[in-house]
Amino acid sequence: xxxxxxxxxxxxxxxxxxxxxxxxxxxxxxxxxxxxxxxxxxxxxxxxxxxxxxxxxxxxxxxxxxxxxxxxxxxxxxxxxxxxxxxxxxxxxxxxxxxxxxxxxxxxxxxxxxxxxxxxxxxxxxxxxxxxxxxxxxxxxxxxxxxxxxxxxxxxxxxxxxxxxxxxxxxxxxxxxxxxxxxxxxxxxxxxxxxxxxxxxxxxxxxxxxxxxxxxxxxxxxxxxxxxxxxxxxxxxxxxxxxxxxxxxxxxxxxxx
Amino acid sequence: xxxxxxxxxxxxxxxxxxxxxxxxxxxxxxxxxxxxxxxxxxxxxxxxxxxxxxxxxxxxxxxxxxxxxxxxxxxxxxxxxxxxxxxxxxxxxxxxxxxxxxxxxxxxxxxxxxxxxxxxxxxxxxxxxxxxxxxxxxxxxxxxxxxxxxxxxxxxxxxxxxxxxxxxxxxxxxxxxxxxxxxxxxxxxxxxxxxxxxxxxxxxxxxxxxxxxxxxxxxxxxxxxxxxxxxxxxxxxxxxxxxxxxxxxxxxxxxxxxxxxxxxxxxxxxxxxxxxxxxxxxxxxxxxxxxxxxxxxxxxxxxxxxxxxxxxxxxxxxxxxxxxxxxxxxxxxxxxxxxxxxxxxxxxxxxxxxxxxxxxxxxxxxxxxxxxxxxxxxxxxxxxxxxxxxxxxxxxxxxxxxxxxxxxxxxxxxxxxxxxxxxxxxxxxxxxxxxxxxxxxxxxxxxxxxxxxxxxxxxxxxxxxxxxxxxxxxxxxxxxxxxxxxxxxxxxxxxxxxxxxxxxxxxx
Numbered sequence: 001x002x003x004x005x006x007x008x009x010x011x012x013x014x015x016x017x018x019x020x021x022x023x024x025x026x027x028x029x030x031x032x033x034x035x036x037x038x039x040x041x042x043x044x045x046x047x048x049x050x051x052x053x054x055x056x057x058x059x060x061x062x063x064x065x066x067x068x069x070x071x072x073x074x075x076x077x078x079x080x081x082x083x084x085x086x087x088x089x090x091x092x093x094x095x096x097x098x099x100x101x102x103x104x105x106x107x108x109x110x111x112x113x114x115x116x117x118x119x120x121x122x123x124x125x126x127x128x129x130x131x132x133x134x135x136x137x138x139x140x141x142x143x144x145x146x147x148x149x150x151x152x153x154x155x156x157x158x159x160x161x162x163x164x165x166x167x168x169x170x171x172x173x174x175x176x177x178x179x180x181x182x183x184x185x186x187x188x189x190x191x192x193x194x195x196x197x198x199x200x201x202x203x204x205x206x207x208x209x210x211x212x213x214x215x216x217x218x219x220x221x222x223x224x225x226x227x228x229x230x231x232x233x234x235x236x237x238x239x240x241x242x243x244x245x246x247x248x249x250x251x252x253x254x255x256x257x
Numbered sequence: 258x259x260x261x262x263x264x265x266x267x268x269x270x271x272x273x274x275x276x277x278x279x280x281x282x283x284x285x286x287x288x289x290x291x292x293x294x295x296x297x298x299x300x301x302x303x304x305x306x307x308x309x310x311x312x313x314x315x316x317x318x319x320x321x322x323x324x325x326x327x328x329x330x331x332x333x334x335x336x337x338x339x340x341x342x343x344x345x346x347x348x349x350x351x352x353x354x355x356x357x358x359x360x361x362x363x364x365x366x367x368x369x370x371x372x373x374x375x376x377x378x379x380x381x382x383x384x385x386x387x388x389x390x391x392x393x394x395x396x397x398x399x400x401x402x403x404x405x406x407x408x409x410x411x412x413x414x415x416x417x418x419x420x421x422x423x424x425x426x427x428x429x430x431x432x433x434x435x436x437x438x439x440x441x442x443x444x445x446x447x448x449x450x451x452x453x454x455x456x457x458x459x460x461x462x463x464x465x466x467x468x469x470x471x472x473x474x475x476x477x478x479x480x481x482x483x484x485x486x487x488x489x490x491x492x493x494x495x496x497x498x499x500x501x502x503x504x505x506x507x508x509x510x511x512x513x514x515x516x517x518x519x520x521x522x523x524x525x526x527x528x529x530x531x532x533x534x535x536x537x538x539x540x541x542x543x544x545x546x547x548x549x550x551x552x553x554x555x556x557x558x559x560x561x562x563x564x565x566x567x568x569x570x571x572x573x574x575x576x577x578x579x580x581x582x583x584x585x586x587x588x589x590x591x592x593x594x595x596x597x598x599x600x601x602x603x604x605x606x607x608x609x610x611x612x613x614x615x616x617x618x619x620x621x622x623x624x625x626x627x628x629x630x631x632x633x634x635x636x637x638x639x640x641x642x643x644x645x646x647x648x649x650x651x652x653x654x655x656x657x658x659x660x661x662x663x664x665x666x667x668x669x670x671x672x673x674x675x676x677x678x679x680x681x682x683x684x685x686x687x688x689x690x691x692x693x694x695x696x697x698x699x700x701x702x703x704x705x706x707x708x709x710x711x712x713x714x715x716x717x718x719x720x721x722x723x724x725x726x727x728x729x730x731x732x733x734x735x736x737x738x739x740x741x742x743x744x745x746x747x748x749x750x751x752x753x754x755x756x757x758x759x760x761x762x763x764x765x
Binding site: 219222 | 452486524525526527529
């Protein structure tokens with residue numbers, strides 16, 4: 001009888017030594033975000049080649065789960081954004097267009113891939129911006145869905161766009177409220193693009209806390225602010241001498257620094 | 258039977274919890290380390306740091322291990338950051354460490370350990386490692402060919418002559434105008450290309466040169482062409498340190514590293530932007546007020562008094578109670594007395610009247626206000642003397658030199674008195690000043706400083722004072738080639754990056 005009692009106990013102990021199975025969460029795909037705020041991409045044809053009819057922006061994705069020995073196709077789909085949705089074939093090449101569909105894959109043995117999004121320079125973009133709300137479509141290869149990171153918004157136009165790094169953190173960013181007329185004035189007067197790259201790489205101003213990087217130099221920002229204010233005073237003086245009003249936005253707000 | 262079986266199993270399990278611990282504890286002795294100063298100021302390549310720590314413990318000496326670890330801030334320069342690299346420099350009780358480290362601020366840890374039980378204790382001190390150029394009395398002088406050069410009088414009395422010629426290969430064109438100490442001046446380190454803050458010297462000459470040298474290696478961080486983002490078109494007057502910033506005064510106005518429109522986050526590359534206000538203009542007539550955390554100066558272009566506050570913002574001084582000097586006035590002098598009073602002397606060219614303005618700053622960081630204007634019916638000798646200097650702390654007097662004789666003007670009693678210094682060498686008096694520095698973490702001094710020039714050589718002497726009058730034998734003497742213009746003291750302490758120091762009372 002004693003053996004009968006001890007045997008189950010031994011069996012229970014032995015069961016603890018059973019080799020664990022390899023954990024497999026399953027495969028999925030996210031948009032890669034270098035910074036938490038990288039949920040929005042903006043582009044304007046106005047900064048590029050004036051004769052260009054299309055432009056490519058790159059959407060970076062990263063996998064969840066194990067590596068694959070084979071390339072894995074990626075499917076994206078457009079969702080309604082509620083803000084002037086771009087029209088496939090008019091404003092961008094559809095995600096399943098034969099010209100790009102072959103590039104929509106994660107290469108074998110890789111966790112990340114850059115997917116081309118080809119924007120088309122339709123004349124309507126001069127009137128305003130359009131939006132693509134893109135989502136990673138769950139497929140048999142990537143069945144997992146992470147709703148927090150499986151979508152990205154692309155806003156583009158053929159007019160000046162407010163850079164994402166144009167922030168309202170006044171103790172870092174001294175250039176005030178955004179306005180397209182003001183933005184164009186800054187570009188024309190300084191010869192700089194005043195786009196996201198300029199803010200980040202030259203001025204050191206970024207959209208995420210602490211809102212500046214190693215390139216930031218408050219003295220240089222202060223210099224540019226004072227320079228622009230002086231140039232605006234001179235510009236307005238010339239306009240007023242010619243009988244024109246001071247520089248204003250479309251809604252009548254005077255441009256100021 | 259089932260109950261019996263479970264009970265047996267439970268008893269077996271309970272037996273596993275039997276306490277086999279050893280509670281026969283032995284008290285661990287403490288280790289107390291003393292004998293380390295709070296900080297050490299050392300010259301690289303020259304000094305050897307020797308420390309014999311006192312260790313109070315009941316452990317036998319044979320059971321103790323010693324380790325000295327040097328922690329270097331990863332932020333190069335004079336400031337201590339919170340990121341360090343560590344290096345063991347000695348594993349013996351007594352430290353004899355020949356200092357060869359690059360200039361900077363370090364922490365030195367002494368660790369005493371008993372390997373038998375692993376008990377250890379630490380003590381920490383700060384090392385401020387510099388070069389010979391880090392500390393001392395800088396002498397701005399005019400060379401025989403009319404240019405500007407620096408000598409350095411060290412604490413031990415040695416004189417390092419012609420520093421610019423020996424380190425940079427050339428003097429600065431133009432006769433000397435002013436010298437200012439720039440504590441924690443922003444600049445780009447030429448080796449790491451990082452934005453750092455180092456103590457610097459700012460030299461201005463009559464030829465329009467404005468040059469900033471990093472003190473510890475005489476790196477020429479800026480000249481007049483590189484000091485701004487734009488091409489300069491100004492006449493430089495003076496560099497100085499105020500509470501928040503290293504300032505630069507010129508005919509274009511007051512420039513500040515601290516930008517009031519943007520919070521000072523991150524480091525700047527040290528170039529100046531624009532004056533913080535549209536109030537342009539300046540001159541050599543300048544006085545710093547501790548209470549104001551800024552300076553008051555005469556704008557000789559627009560004939561007005563201007564005050565620059567702690568944020569480097571310049572504003573015209575106006576008064577409801579007194580007429581302010583204007584277009585017909587010339588400023589003859591401005592000087593500080595105590596933390597809250599500035600004297601400024603004017604001549605009204607339309608009437609020939611001499612007016613002594615008293616400007617008071619009633620509270621810390623307060624705005625200045627004219628509190629008295631005294632007409633001087635007899636301007637005496639002092640008003641038009643070429644050399645004038647306030648006693649800034651202990652006596653309400655202004656030193657001046659008339660026909661190569663030293664006098665003082667008693668401001669309160671409107672009287673002039675000669676000062677005889679028997680030990681003053683013959684020669685042209687080229688410099689008088691009150692030089693003072695009084696902080697607990699640096700050698701304090703309170704000197705009357707005077708220099709004479711004869712046969713191409715200067716003699717600079719500093720005296721202790723009684724009631725503002727130089728007394729006794731000189732406590733500092735330096736002799737060298739050239740003609741002394743100004744003397745400024747540089748202290749290397751890292752805490753001088755702190756605005757609590759930078760705005761305080763020391764001669765500028």
